[in-house]
Amino acid sequence: MNPTRYAIVPKHPAAHLFEVTLTLTDPDPAGQRFALPTWIPGSYMVREFARNIVTLQAFNEAGRKVRIAKVDKQTWQAAPVKSGTLTLRYEVYAWDMSVRAAHLDDTVGFFNGSSVFLAAEGREDAPCIVEIKKPAGPAYANWRVATSLPEARGTKRYGFGEYRAQDYDELVDHPVTLGEFELATFKAHGVPHDIVIGGRTVNVDMDRLATDLQRICEAQIALFEPKSKEAPVERYVFMTQAVSDGYGGLEHRASTALICNRADLPVRGRPEMSEGYRTYLGLCSHEYFHTWNVKRIKPAAFVPYDLSRENYTSLLWLFEGFTSYYDDLMLVRSKSIGEVDYFGLLGKAVGGVLRGSGRLKQSVAESSFDAWIKYYRQDENSPNAIVSYYQKGSLVALAFDLAIRASTNHKKSLDDVMRLLWRRYGRQFYRGQPAGVGENDVKALIQEATGVDLGALFDEAVHGTRDLPLAELLAPFGVTLEPELGNGSGKPSLGVRVRSAADCTLAAVHDGSAAQKAGLSAGDVLVAIDGLRVTGANLDALLSRYLPGASVEVHAFRRDELRVTRVKLDGAEVVRYRLEAGDKARSAARTARERWLRG
Incomplete structure (x- = not known):
């Protein structure tokens, strides 16, 4: 032809x-x-x-x-x-x-x-x-x-x-990408990798970025090919567009397209690890992991892609969720971040899942299947109706990894599952043997790779809506999981999310919250609490003057109609979860934790 x-x-x-x-x-x-x-x-x-x-x-x-x-x-x-x-x-x-x-x-x-x-x-x-x-x-x-x-x-x-x-x-x-851009190149286990940064930037430390990404890429290559250290590409390109405010990435078979806040890029002469730079490295790690997991190891529904219509699969929790677990794990395994920072990222993920009541209504398998109409088309009710197959999927991966390690005395782990998927579905995908993972194959594949039948844990984690037993699973590793209140205080809450700091337009009203009980809805604009003007910027400060259970008068506009309602304030919201490795943990727990975090 x-x-x-x-x-x-x-x-x-x-x-x-x-x-x-x-x-x-x-x-x-x-x-x-x-x-x-x-x-x-x-x-x-x-x-x-x-x-x-x-x-x-x-x-x-x-x-x-x-x-x-x-x-x-x-x-x-x-x-x-x-x-x-x-x-x-x-x-x-x-x-x-x-x-x-x-x-x-x-x-x-x-x-x-x-x-x-x-x-x-x-x-x-x-x-x-x-x-x-x-x-x-x-x-x-x-x-x-x-x-x-x-x-x-x-x-x-x-x-x-x-x-x-x-x-x-x-x-x-x-x-x-076309235009003028900064460029750096490094080799990961012998394979050239390019870093391209477009957009207006100032004093970006390209050498540091190359060094950090080299460690991350080599850790991932070694995960899938521990003996040969063979990368799945002949060359790879990280291409980033730096903007004033943006975040996102999209995986491809030998490259990734990224967008980030230019302030998140490393600055020459400043060796500290900023939160923004850590987030950017996590994004790069996530998209690079996709080089194996979804670009070569694919669900059968994507073999081949039909780009004329939706391609349905219930497995995005595996392809996006497991990738979201490994992206930060690869940061700590490559020594880009430490244990404390990693536990902070895990705690943030736990909080992100447990804050939304949608987790009690939709499984990660259902979330995956409905991505086309729900996850990518979120509205004001999404926190009350859906769960993220990214965030909860990452916690499912964490639960499986901890359970496998504990069941096998750390002889097997989720790493073994990923390597089996790679050998069977990914390694030859672009070499004339394209095949995909079946919708109901994963449970058996985990058992084949590790000898562990996850049983009820798998069924509930993937197809159920109960919260994962993470505290119980973390305990053998000497790690505790505890909730943290907003700003560490007992200040009350309306149970809402506001759209911006400029005004107090409600972006979301959580199920069972004080605001919902009082009849407030997403789209309402709060203008006063007990006669004092409220904005998105000062809402927390106003509420901090009250105790949980207090009743306040709220003035709000719904469209052009002024509404006056009384709200009985909730107790403080749990905004994040704290994971801590106890200093007095048994030596066996410390060893288990070391094996988990170092691979």
Whole structure:
């Protein structure tokens, strides 16, 4: 099958328009169909990328227009051409500053292939060649290209020119950053890894970032391949867009696209580990772990991806939740953070799950299946209706890991489960043996890998809604788990989450809370408590003047109607949980904890 050829150029950066051409030398003689994905793997929501195609035309080999018509929301049908090539030329509007789609202005360009490259139906297995062109004008003289797509002959690394992919799936699994960016390179067990930082930055310590990421990457490679230390890629690219306020990442087979607050990046001359930098390293660790867990070890429902519609699986708790467990665990195993910091992160995760009553109504398996309509489309009632397969999934992984270690006297662990999944499903995935994990296979796989039948713990953790017995599971490791009240005080609570510091608009009202009992709802704007003006910034300070159980008069607007209600304040909310390793723990517990945290 002849290659499908693409060319993409930032045609009008100020108008945020990419121009794409697609050329087929052997189009379907009955009339070629083209389609654009509706979603991007790793972000489980239908996003309708075709809505960003502004103009589209088709031409034959002589340059004459060929009739082409849209047949559904994402598909076009071209009229038959008697012989020769068929070329599409279309414009894509790119103004999504996230990791999921495409963005273009006069300072930076970024795109995922699923947002810009139409697929020629019936030719998805054909090789693809894409020419990435530099925008015209002297303002772009210093722009470069960052991508993990392999360069075609004659194209220099980071240069404009031709890149190649074995098929359409590979083409859309390598995002591209265009512009001026900072660059660092390191090797993890011999494999080159690039760090690309775009956006306006000041004094970023790229050497420190390379050193820290090298340790994290090598720890993960060694987890999956303890003997050979063989990475699953020939080259890997971390590409980050630094902004004033942002956070997110999306995994790909040999790279990740990240967005972060520029203040979170390490600063030259400041060796301390800031909370922001720790968060950024955790994000990098999470997306890198996906190189194995979901990009190669996949649920059977994703083999292959059907990018035209939702692909349902009840296993995202395994692929996202287990990844969320290992991302921070790899920080402590790589010595990027210490035990105390790690326990702080675990306590934050426990608090994040236990604060929402949705955990008592939805299992992580149900949360995974409904990601398309619930997790990625959250509203004001989400804390009361859903549980995060990321956060609770990470606690499920923690529970399984601790239970396996305790049952086998630390001879086996969750690491053994991940290695079995890798050997059976991941190692050969892109080498001609694609297979996926079945919806009901995980319990048996855990037993096969470790010899442990998790029994009721597995069933309740995955399909049930009761809280996990984490305190009991942590005890043999000499670790206690205790709740902490808000700000460490006994101040009362309304049981709400506010939208911003500027005003006191309620973003969420928790089940059974003082606010809900008084009839307050999400969207209400609190204006006064006992006659004193309230904002999102001073709400806690006002409430601190009262004792739990006190009755206060609240004035609030619902739409344009002023409401007055009395609220009986709740006791202090538990905002986080404290994990502590006791100094007097038995030596066996200390040894068990060391084996867990050091791998």
